Amino acid sequence: MLAQRLIDALGADAVKTAPEDLAVYAFDAYSEGKLPSAVVLPGSTRDVVAAVKIARDCGEPIVPRGAGTGLCGGAIPANGGVVFSFARMNRVLELDARNRRARVQPGLINLDLSKSVAHAGLFYAPDPSSQKVSTIGGNIGTNAGGPHCLSYGTTVNHVLELEIVDENGDVFTTSVDETGYDLTGVLVGSEGTLAIVCSAWVRLMRTPESVRVWLAAFDDVNAASAAVSGIIGAGIIPTALEMMDRVMLPPIEAAFHAGYPTDAAAVLLIENAGFEDEMNAHESQIRDVMKEQGATTWRAARSQAERDALWAGRKGALGATGRIAPNYYIQDVVVPRTKLPQALQAVEDACRPQGIIAGNVFHAGDGNLHPLLMYDRGDRKQVAAVIEAGNQILGAAVDLGGTISGEHGIGYEKRDTLTRIFSTDDLATMARLRDVFDPKRSLNPEKIFPAGVGCAEVQR
Amino acid sequence: MIAEAAQERLAPKTVAQLCEILARCDRERRNVRVEGGKTLSGFGPVLAQADFIVSTTNLHAIITHEYHDLTCSVQSGVRVAQLAAALAKHGQFVPIDVPLSKKATVGGSLASGWPGPRRHLYGRARDFVIGSQVVLADGTLAHAGGMVVKNVSGYDMSKLYIGSFGTLGVFAQLNFKTLPIPRRRRALIAPLPEATRSRAIMQIAALPVIPAAAFCAEGFGKTVDGTDDIDGRVLLYFEGSEELLDRATLEARSALGRAGVPETAIVDTGASESFDRSLNACIANKRGRSITYRSLGLPGTAQERAVLLRDVCNRHELFTDVLFDVMNGDVFVRASERSAERFAAKIALCHAELRALEPRAVIVASDAPIRATFEAWGATPPAIEKMRALKARFDPHGTLNPGRFIGGI
Numbered sequence: 001m002l003a004q005r006l007i008d009a010l011g012a013d014a015v016k017t018a019p020e021d022l023a024v025y026a027f028d029a030y031s032e033g034k035l036p037s038a039v040v041l042p043g044s045t046r047d048v049v050a051a052v053k054i055a056r057d058c059g060e061p062i063v064p065r066g067a068g069t070g071l072c073g074g075a076i077p078a079n080g081g082v083v084f085s086f087a088r089m090n091r092v093l094e095l096d097a098r099n100r101r102a103r104v105q106p107g108l109i110n111l112d113l114s115k116s117v118a119h120a121g122l123f124y125a126p127d128p129s130s131q132k133v134s135t136i137g138g139n140i141g142t143n144a145g146g147p148h149c150l151s152y153g154t155t156v157n158h159v160l161e162l163e164i165v166d167e168n169g170d171v172f173t174t175s176v177d178e179t180g181y182d183l184t185g186v187l188v189g190s191e192g193t194l195a196i197v198c199s200a201w202v203r204l205m206r207t208p209e210s211v212r213v214w215l216a217a218f219d220d221v222n223a224a225s226a227a228v229s230g231i232i233g234a235g236i237i238p239t240a241l242e243m244m245d246r247v248m249l250p251p252i253e254a255a256f257h258a259g260y261p262t263d264a265a266a267v268l269l270i271e272n273a274g275f276e277d278e279m280n281a282h283e284s285q286i287r288d289v290m291k292e293q294g295a296t297t298w299r300a301a302r303s304q305a306e307r308d309a310l311w312a313g314r315k316g317a318l319g320a321t322g323r324i325a326p327n328y329y330i331q332d333v334v335v336p337r338t339k340l341p342q343a344l345q346a347v348e349d350a351c352r353p354q355g356i357i358a359g360n361v362f363h364a365g366d367g368n369l370h371p372l373l374m375y376d377r378g379d380r381k382q383v384a385a386v387i388e389a390g391n392q393i394l395g396a397a398v399d400l401g402g403t404i405s406g407e408h409g410i411g412y413e414k415r416d417t418l419t420r421i422f423s424t425d426d427l428a429t430m431a432r433l434r435d436v437f438d439p440k441r442s443l444n445p446e447k448i449f450p451a452g453v454g455c456a457e458v459q460r
Numbered sequence: 461m462i463a464e465a466a467q468e469r470l471a472p473k474t475v476a477q478l479c480e481i482l483a484r485c486d487r488e489r490r491n492v493r494v495e496g497g498k499t500l501s502g503f504g505p506v507l508a509q510a511d512f513i514v515s516t517t518n519l520h521a522i523i524t525h526e527y528h529d530l531t532c533s534v535q536s537g538v539r540v541a542q543l544a545a546a547l548a549k550h551g552q553f554v555p556i557d558v559p560l561s562k563k564a565t566v567g568g569s570l571a572s573g574w575p576g577p578r579r580h581l582y583g584r585a586r587d588f589v590i591g592s593q594v595v596l597a598d599g600t601l602a603h604a605g606g607m608v609v610k611n612v613s614g615y616d617m618s619k620l621y622i623g624s625f626g627t628l629g630v631f632a633q634l635n636f637k638t639l640p641i642p643r644r645r646r647a648l649i650a651p652l653p654e655a656t657r658s659r660a661i662m663q664i665a666a667l668p669v670i671p672a673a674a675f676c677a678e679g680f681g682k683t684v685d686g687t688d689d690i691d692g693r694v695l696l697y698f699e700g701s702e703e704l705l706d707r708a709t710l711e712a713r714s715a716l717g718r719a720g721v722p723e724t725a726i727v728d729t730g731a732s733e734s735f736d737r738s739l740n741a742c743i744a745n746k747r748g749r750s751i752t753y754r755s756l757g758l759p760g761t762a763q764e765r766a767v768l769l770r771d772v773c774n775r776h777e778l779f780t781d782v783l784f785d786v787m788n789g790d791v792f793v794r795a796s797e798r799s800a801e802r803f804a805a806k807i808a809l810c811h812a813e814l815r816a817l818e819p820r821a822v823i824v825a826s827d828a829p830i831r832a833t834f835e836a837w838g839a840t841p842p843a844i845e846k847m848r849a850l851k852a853r854f855d856p857h858g859t860l861n862p863g864r865f866i867g868g869i
Contacts, residue, residue, distance in 0.1 A: 096758075096760075098665070098759075098760045099758045099759055099760045099789075142612060143612045143616070145610055145612075149610070153583055153587055154610065154612075156587070156616070156619075157583050157584075157587045166846075172842055172843040172846065173842050173843070174841075174842075174843055175841070176584075177575065177756045177757070178756075178820070178841040179820070179822055179837055179838070179841065179866045180623075180840070180841040180843070180844065180847050180865075180866050180867075181620060181623065181624055181628070181846075181847045181850055182573070182586070182619045182620065182622060182623050182624075183843055183846065183847075185586065185616065185619030185620070185622070186615055186616060186617070186619045186620050188616075189612050189615065189616055190615055206670075209668065229528055232528075232530060233527075233528055235551055235640035235641075236640070237639065237640065275668075275669065275703075275704055275707070277701075277703040277704055277706075277707050278700075278701050278703055278704055281701065281703065334608040334609075334610050334611060335608065336526060336529040336531065336607060336608060337528075337529050337530075337609075338526075338528045338529050363610070366608075366609050366610045367529075367608060367609065367610070368610050401606075401607055401608075402606070402608050403606045403608050403611045403613045404613050405611070405612050405613045406608070406610040406611060406612065407610060407612055408612070409612050410612070410613060410614060414613075418613065418614055421606065421613055422603065422613075422614060423603065425600050425601065425602055426602050426603045426604070426614075427614070428600075429596065429600065429602040429604075429617060430614055430615045430617060432853045432854055433615055433617065433620065433850070433853075434615075435853055436846060436849045436850050436853050437846070448614060448615070
C-alpha cells in the first residue's frame with residue numbers, strides 16, 4: 001500500500017523497498033536503527049510534498065537524510081518509517097555572484113559547492129571534516145561547523161533563505177531578512193525534527209587573497225593549550241586553530257607523511273587567511289606567542305603543496321586511528337577555551353583507568369574537543385568501558401562550563417544527556433517550538449529530546 | 461500620551477521579579493508592554509493601551525566578561541554603548557549596530573532584530589548570541605545555549621526571540637561571543653552626484669578590502685560628514701590595522717576616481733562618529749511631519765529600490781532623504797514636509813503608492829498620530845501562519861506586547 005502509493009507518485013526508480021536496499025538506510029555513521037518501510041529519493045520539492053503526504057496518510061514517520069556521515073545517529077530511522085534521501089537533489093540551482101549567494105539543493109555535497117563557485121572567486125565557508133561526502137542539507141540539519149568556523153562561523157551564519165516542507169506537506173519559504181520570527185535561524189540545527197529542507201540560499205564568501213599555514217610543536221600539551229589562549233588573547237582570531245596530541249601524531253604521520261613531528265606532545269596547526277599586507281605582522285605575532293609558550297618547532301608552509309600536506313593530515317586524522325585500534329568512538333564536547341588543559345586532563349582521567357587509549361585532534365581555537373577513544377567492537381567489555389568513559393567526558397565538559405555537543409548534534413545518541421545542561425522548563429520550551437512544526441512527532445522521531453519528555457510533560 | 465500615563469510602569473530589579481510580574485499578569489489575563497531604551501518606539505504600529513508597562517532598564521548588570529575566552533554575559537537592560545565601553549577595556553567588542561546606542565538596551569536591540577550595517581563583514585548581532593535567558597509569558601525562565609562559542613545542543617532557541625519584538629518572551633540575560641577591537645578606524649567621505657552613483661556603487665561593492673560599512677546618503681541633513689549633503693555623499697567606513705587601512709584608502713580613492721568621483725576626504729578622528737550619525741539617521745524623525753521607511757533586500761538592488769521609493773515621495777511633492785547600505789542592501793527613505801498640516805495632506809496617497817511598489821517596506825520611525833493611520837509592517841511573510849501558531853503556543857493569552865509585531869501578532 002505505502003510502497004505502491006509512493007511508486008505511483010514518484011516513479012519506481014525513486015522508491016526503494018527491497019530488504020537489501022532498505023538495510024543500507026537503517027544505518028548512519030553512528031549506529032543502526034530500525035529497517036525503514038521504504039526509502040524515497042525525491043527529485044523535486046513536488047516529490048517531497050507528495051511523499052510526505054503519503055507517509056502521513058499511512059502513519060509512517062519521516063526521516064530526512066543527507067550522506068549519513070553524522071556521528072550521533074541523527075539520520076537513523078529510530079522507529080522505521082520512510083527515509084528521504086536527497087541524493088538526486090544535488091545541484092547548484094543558481095549562482096548570484098553579485099550578491100555573493102547561491103541557491104542549492106539539499107543533497108549537494110558540501111565541497112562540490114565551493115568547487116562550483118570557485119571560478120567566481122567565491123567559496124562556501126562551513127567545512128566539516130566530512131565535506132567531501134556530507135551534504136548541505138545534512139549540514140543545515142546539524143548546523144555543521146568545521147575547522148574554519150573559528151572565524152567564519154557555523155552553518156547558521158551562512159544560510160539566508162530556506163524552502164521547507166512541513167509534516168503536513170505544506171511548502172514555506174523563510175528568509176533571514178524578512179520581517180517576522182527568524183524561522184531560518186531555528187530550523188538550522190533542528191536535525192530534521194521541524195521540517196524538511198528542499199532548497200536553500202546560502203551565503204558565499206570571497207576567496208581570501210592570502211592564506212598562510214603554520215605548524216607549532218610542543219613537548220607539553222598544557223603549553224600548547226596556553227598558546228591557543230595566547231593567540232586569541234593577543235587579539236588575533238586565525239581562520240583555523242587545530243590541535244593534535246601525542247597519541248594521534250604518529251599514526252597520522254605514518255598515513256599521510258604530512259611532516260608532523262612524531263615525538264611532540266602536541267602540535268598546533270594554525271591558518272590565517274586575509275590580506276597580504278597584514279600577513280607578516282600576524283605571522284610574527286603568532287610566532288612570538290608560540291615561542292613564549294615554549295614551542296619546540298615552528299614551521300611555515302612555503303607553498304600550496306605544503307599547506308595542503310599539513311591540512312591533509314588533520315582532515316584525514318580519523319581514518320589514521322585504524323593503526324591504533326580497529327574502532328574508535330569520537331566525542332564532541334565544548335569548553336571555554338581557557339579550560340582546555342582541564343578538559344584534556346578529564347579525557348585522560350576518564351580513559352586511563354579503563355585502559356582506553358584516547359587521542360585528541362580538535363578545534364582548539366573554539367574549545368571544541370574531539371577525543372577519540374580507541375577500542376575493539378568485538379570486545380564487549382571494551383565497548384562498555386568506552387561508553388562509560390564517553391559519558392564521563394560529557395560530564396566533565398559540563399562541569400567546566402561547557403556543552404555536550406559543538407557541531408555533531410544531539411541526534412539519537414545524546415538525547416538522554418540533554419538534561420545535563422537543560423532543565424525540564426528549558427526542554428519544554430523547545431518542545432513548544434516543535435509542537436508548532438511537528439505536533440505528532442512524525443519528523444525524525446526519537447531525536448534530540450530525551451526519551452522521557454513526552455507531550456504530557458510538555459503541555460503544562 | 462494621556463493614555464500612557466494611566467498605565468502602571470514596573471521596572472523589576474531582579475530576573476526573579478520579572479518572572480513573578482509576568483506570571484501574575486498572565487494568570488490574571490492582564491497584558492504587558494515591554495520596554496527597553498524606547499529608542500525604537502516609533503518603529504511599527506501604534507499600540508493600544510496595555511495594562512502594565514514592564515521596563516528592563518533596571519536589569520543593567522554586566523555579569524561577566526571572560527575576556528580570555530572572548531565571551532561575556534549581560535542583563536538585557538544594559539545599554540549598548542555601556543556594553544561597548546566595558547568590553548573595550550579589554551580590547552574587545554560585539555558588533556551590535558543600532559541607532560542611539562547610548563540609550564538603546566542590549567535586550568531591546570536584539571529583540572528588534574535591527575540589521576546592522578557591519579553584518580556583511582562580522583556577521584549579524586544575532587550570530588554573536590551564544591546563550592540567553594528569556595522569561596516567557598507565563599513567567600517561566602527558559603535558558604538557551606550557554607557560554608561556549610560553538611554549541612549545537614538542542615534547538616537554538618535564542619534565534620526565535622531575536623527579532624521577535626518581545627512577543628514570545630522577554631530577554632533577561634544575553635551571552636555573547638566577542639571579537640578583538642580593530643586597531644584603527646577610518647572614514648572616507650566623498651560627494652556622490654547622481655550621475656556617478658551607479659558606477660561608484662559597482663566599484664565599492666568590488667573593493668578588495670571590504671569596508672566595514674558603506675552608505676550612500678542623499679539629504680538627511682548633516683548626517684554623514686556634518687555638512688549639508690543634499691547632493692549625495694558616500695561614506696566608506698573601514699576598520700582594521702594600519703597597513704590594511706592604508707591600502708583600503710588607496711584602492712577606494714582610485715575606485716571612486718574611476719567612477720568619476722573627484723575628491724575623497726579622509727576622516728580618522730571622528731570616523732566612528734560619522735558611522736554612528738549614519739546609524740542614527742535611519743530613525744531620525746521630524747516631529748509630526750515625517751515617516752521613515754525601511755526596505756531590506758539584496759545589495760544589488762539597493763540603489764534601484766532607493767530611487768523607486770524616493771521618486772514616489774518626490775511625485776507627491778514631499779521632501780525626501782535617502783540612506784542606503786551598499787554592502788547589505790538596506791534602504792531607508794524619509795518623507796517629510798515643512799508643516800504637520802502639509803504632511804498630513806500628502807502622505808496618505810504617497811504611502812499607498814509606495815506600498816504598492818514595495819509591499820515589504822516597513823515604517824521604522826514616525827510619530828504615533830501619523831503611524832496610527834497606516835499599517836506599519838507591510839506585507840506579511842509567507843510563513844505567517846507558522847508565526848501566528850508560535851505566538852499562540854508561547855503566549856496563549858496574548859500577554860506579551862499584543863499587536864506589536866507583523867500580522868497583528
